[in-house]
Amino acid sequence: MRPLADRADLEWEGGRLSAPRFLGDEEDPARHDERAPVAEIVLFQVGTHVFAAPVRDVVRIGTVRDLAAEDLVLESALGAPFTHQRGIVVAVPGAERALVVDQVIGFRTVLEADVQPLPAFAAACIHSGALSGLVVLDDMPMPFIDLPTLLAEHAARPGRAGAAAP
């Protein structure tokens, strides 16, 4: 896993995340075939598990200290984090919600071909739209998460205020 270039990667830039940069990118500008479509992903950890998500779905990343408690998603289909310090803020209709995570590991640029659909049997058995596929990094598949759908499904869970009646 390549380290982030600096903490500025996680900072605001005009209300949106700045383009991710990595140590070593400058020395290897031709790391990807420029003709191949690429996707920018953020890697994060919840509990003991690591997930990936498209950077385009992320509004900002940072401490959850300044966020209202009702805007925090502490436990989701991804599990529960050990710590409640960092959050990935995602726009949902009419609001912003922060998925609380243990760690934002970094950003990566991957070829779109590295983002694969779920195997047919897994897709037939999993009925959450939040798991949109798998990113294969270093021969290891990693769940690719649709963050807005994850938070929408969390908000719609029975028992939550505003959840639709079954």
Add this chain to the structure above:
Amino acid sequence: MDVGPRAQEAWFFCLRLLGGRYAFEAALVTEVVRLGPLTRLPAAPAFLTGVFTHRGEVLPVLDIAQLCGQGSIPLRPSTRAAIVHCGPWKVAVVSEAVEGLITVPRRALETPPAESTGVAEFLSGVAQDRLGAVAILDMPRLVEAARARAIPAGASA
């Protein structure tokens, strides 16, 4: 019609599961692999223990013990799985140990006990070979039942 000795024997692929010997139609198995590092999937049913890559392909892992509510197969670096094709589905079935191909005289195949709980629900027969009793699984029915059980009540497939 082949009425020679070969037609008098049925070929099965045998795994050790739940402390017993379970076999299924040998033609369904394409290979046996050692499980690589497993990635667990969020919102997956318990019997779908994760996915792993094998020769660049991502394969789902099915735990029959979990499906039948009879515990789970312990996953270790030495754990092996049989890659099984059942219609549109390709899954890696984990086991406690892989025995491999066995032959059973067709006349030795008997109907399974009339139980409908646990793994007995998916048996198509029982038999004896030189190593002892073996239960014959209807693997396509088992895999399809797993898929069907994963559908939440009230949801359409």
